Amino acid sequence: MAKIHPLGQKIKAFRLKRQWTQAQVARHLGISRRTVQALESGQSREIRALTAAKINMAIEAIEGNEPAPRQALEVVGARP
Numbered sequence: 003m004a005k006i007h008p009l010g011q012k013i014k015a016f017r018l019k020r021q022w023t024q025a026q027v028a029r030h031l032g033i034s035r036r037t038v039q040a041l042e043s044g045q046s047r048e049i050r051a052l053t054a055a056k057i058n059m060a061i062e063a064i065e066g067n068e069p070a071p072r073q074a075l076e077v078v079g080a081r082p
Contacts, residue, residue, distance in 0.1 A: 010041035010056055016061050017042075031060045 006014075017027045017038075024042070028035040033053070041045035 005020060006044040007041055007046065007049060009057060010044065010046075012061065013057065015039060016041045016065075030064060031057050061081060 013027060013031075017024065019074075020026075022030075024038040028038045031038075037046070041049070051082045
């Protein structure tokens with residue numbers, strides 16, 4: 003079984019909490035459904051720091067939090 007990227011775990015928890023489909027999450031986060039699926043399933047361990055920060059900040063903004071960009075990178079374990 004593939005190890006899931008911390009961001010994939012966060013996306014899946016976010017999606018399940020809202021009872022959204024992967025397509026709905028993708029639309030709200032500005033990424034493709036395939037990216038959501040790959041991250042959630044552990045098929046994709048590589049993700050650019052800028053993309054990780056964008057996804058994390060979008061999730062935080064939707065949930066009503068707005069982290070600083072550096073904090074967004076630290077949450078997902080990405081390197082600038």
